[in-house]
Amino acid sequence: LKIGIMKGNAESMFTYGSILLLDPKNVTEGCQYIEKSIEKGCTTALLAYGYYLDHGEGVNVNKEKACHYYKMAADNGEIRGMFRYGSKLDKGEGITTDKAQAFRYFQMAAERGHVKSMFNLGNMLVKGLGTQSNKAEAANYYKKAADKGHVRAMLNYAEMLKDGIGVNTDKEKAAYYYKMAADKGNSIAMCKYGYMRSKGQGIEVNNEEAAYYYKKAADCGNAKAMFNYGCMLNKGRGVQASEEQATRYFKM
Numbered sequence: 001l002k003i004g005i006m007k008g009n010a011e012s013m014f015t016y017g018s019i020l021l022l023d024p025k026n027v028t029e030g031c032q033y034i035e036k037s038i039e040k041g042c043t044t045a046l047l048a049y050g051y052y053l054d055h056g057e058g059v060n061v062n063k064e065k066a067c068h069y070y071k072m073a074a075d076n077g078e079i080r081g082m083f084r085y086g087s088k089l090d091k092g093e094g095i096t097t098d099k100a101q102a103f104r105y106f107q108m109a110a111e112r113g114h115v116k117s118m119f120n121l122g123n124m125l126v127k128g129l130g131t132q133s134n135k136a137e138a139a140n141y142y143k144k145a146a147d148k149g150h151v152r153a154m155l156n157y158a159e160m161l162k163d164g165i166g167v168n169t170d171k172e173k174a175a176y177y178y179k180m181a182a183d184k185g186n187s188i189a190m191c192k193y194g195y196m197r198s199k200g201q202g203i204e205v206n207n208e209e210a211a212y213y214y215k216k217a218a219d220c221g222n223a224k225a226m227f228n229y230g231c232m233l234n235k236g237r238g239v240q241a242s243e244e245q246a247t248r249y250f251k252m
Contacts, residue, residue, distance in 0.1 A: 005033075010040035018048065021058025031059060038072075046073035047081050054084075054094075063094025074105060082109035083117050090120070090130075099130030110141065118145035119153045126156075135166030146177060154181035155189050162192075162201075171202025182213055190217035191225040198228075198238070207238025215239075218249055226252045 004012025017033030020026040037045040050069035053062045067088045073081025086105030089098045103124050109117035118141045124130050125138035139160045145153035158177035161170045175196045181189030194213035197206050211232045217225030230249035233242050 008040065010037040010042035013037035014042050014045040021052065027059055043073060043076045043078055046076060047078050050084065067094040079109050079112045079114050083114050086117065103130035115145050115148045115150050119150050122153065122156060139166035151181050151184045151186050155186055158189065175203045187217040187220035187222040187225065191222050194225065194228065211238035218252065
């Protein structure tokens, strides 16, 4: 590292500065090396130093300064910098809240494949935050994020498909996305999918599968699923009847 630093290598300066921050006695010197690496164009340092300042890792928390470095990282093409700066603008942490600018930075990150930014854009478009409300565009971003594995996006997109918000009503697809989210541990989706299975909404009735998902959701603490599973136990639908077990779930 020292050879690299002597040669003016920005990455070496950043790495050495980060190591120094591990010891509270070397914080000042560590910051100096990181800031020198930034001056020499180390974009990795921009994002990392912003994070250190944001979370107080090796340095005192300074949200305002963190925002400064996140913005620099974003403006230098760092996708996570775009997301983090957008998040600060959205929440007003270390900077004045600016929903329109938050939307712009989330959009920049989403265009480069950042999944959480896609989800955030969906939320902002649904509510008309920082931009005009556009349910169709919101559904588009939710779908993109859902198809890349974002669980809450799966749930939100399923809701839009079920109710025909921003998209044509498609209960079969809604059930598909509910199940995707359910199988990734979302208890709301488990309960919703169980309901669609039990009522045959968009998919065939299958009380055994409905009971399975209700139980999973109930055991995760979902109150509605506790009641629904209790009803199935009470009536013996999709599961062996048991008044005792039904009462237990009703009381949970």
